[in-house]
Amino acid sequence: MREHNQVLVLGLIQRCSPITRPELGRRSGLTKASITRIVQELVSQDLVSEVPAQGTSAGGRPATGLRMRAGVLASVGVELRIDRCAVLLRDLSGVELGRWEGRMVPGTDPVQVLSEVGQRIQALRRDCPHHVVGVGVSVGGAATDDGQGIAASLYLGWKDVDVARLLAPYLPGVPLRVLDVSRCAAQASFEYLSYQAGQQGDQLPDRSELVHLQCGIGLGAGCPGGWDTSLPPRESSLPVGHIPLDPSGPLCETCGWNGCVDSVLGFTALMRRTEDLRVSPSQDPRYMEDYCRQVAAVAADGDRRAAGVLAALADDLARAVVMIALLARPSRMTIGGWPVYLGPDFVEEVGRRVRAHQDCGSLSISVGELGDDASLVGASMIGADVGVLARLTDQAS
Incomplete structure (x- = not known):
């Protein structure tokens, strides 16, 4: 329940920022004490920061809003399609930090492709002070049930590719999840619609x-x-x-x-x-x-x-x-x-x-x-979700 509530509050901060604590309570249904505790935990994990907000608090003081903290944590999105191979480095606040794109040649050995991807990730990180918390991989094909590899891709001519193992030397200890292109694109589309609704003060979509x-x-x-x-x-x-x-x-x-x-x-x-x-x-x-x-x-x-x-x-x-x-x-x-x-x-x-x-x-x-760009951006969002969840789980243990 603790992690569920943390994820609930963090999602609202992502979509409705800058959002005040009273608004978080209204949208989440959680008590004031729960919001106070969860926000403290998220701030301590470098996930959230306080910023000035419009209006005043109940005590007449300037209102304080919450948003995703910028400049500290990042996620990586990787795209493996029949026509394109790409890497995106993205701050958890949503700011793009760097990208690389190249043409994919179908039938190329996956070990060779993922070695190139790993080197490109390292190059993007070289001048970036951010700590990478997670990686999402978008593939034109079917992911394995554990989300760690590619079961089969008719488009790429690949089968049984252990993506997590092949990228581990370049991202040691970083959690990873592989999903198909359409699922990653759906994630990006949903988050975009949710952000639009949150910024307008509307009800968030389901x-x-x-x-x-x-x-x-x-x-x-x-x-x-x-x-x-x-x-x-x-x-x-x-x-x-x-x-x-x-x-x-x-x-x-x-x-x-x-x-x-x-x-x-x-x-x-x-x-x-x-x-x-x-x-x-x-x-x-x-x-x-x-x-x-x-x-x-x-x-x-x-x-x-x-x-x-x-x-x-x-x-x-x-x-x-x-x-x-x-x-x-x-x-x-x-x-x-x-x-x-x-x-x-x-x-x-x-x-x-x-x-x-x-x-x-x-x-x-x-x-x-x-x-x-939807599937690449969506992959980076999924990488962020996987990494943040691992971070919250580690905190709880």
Whole structure:
């Protein structure tokens, strides 16, 4: 119960900062004495700091707010996708401290890739005084049940990869958790929505209400998880990428079926549909963003072919969203990845088509503001959660 209450209070501070002690009590339902004790514990762990807040306290003194302490603790996010390998170092207050991105070559030996990742983490930490508390790893594939490795990745051609062991020399003693790309992106999307609500003084969203769809080379859906790291990673993932969507669709080289979600809506399919528009991808790790912005610009200039492609994409994406919505029954869905860069009108059109379905009329659909960065940022958030929980557990023992 003690750790549960600490996590509850810390989550409110993350999303509603700067937040006063009375407001913490109101939102959490905990007593004044409990709030006082928990805040003291969090301050002693270098997790929280006091800052001036608006208004005055009950005794007429200037009000004091609480926020995540900056400049002391950090987490690492690692992303392993078919098209990109990335490392993000992030202060627990949410400030980015450094990153590295490179193109991934499918089939590359995982030992070689994770050795490069480890060296990049060390390079980012070299000029950073922060203490790293945890690591989150986002993978284009399935994580092992213990969250310490990769069970299998059809995209990368990897199987039974012990990520924790391979990164341990570069991060000795630092707790780690591996989750799939969509689950990490869902975490980032949920935290972003929660922060927006907290800053506006609104009620915070419930994790069970949201499903996030991340679109890249492949597609995956996920639900934001909580702090309970004992739950298997698959509990919050919806691996929809190879569900058949259109029997007459193109052959998927990964699963061997025609018309699965990935083959119809993956970024490779988008490029195939737009090849007549004379748009060329760059060699930058963020090539998806650049390519989609070019396609959107061609359509905005009145090109009928581009407009037709976007209409067909919106229709196919809407069918995938309806399928996920009927399976998971969320009240809200966010979409991240390449659709974000086709512009707000595209996502709005997807939402309009989804709500035309009789069972999805009330479903709220919005853009995941982090776009293609969602899974990397989400991995760093999960690393922070794992590290903070370990820190609180050590304190209790």
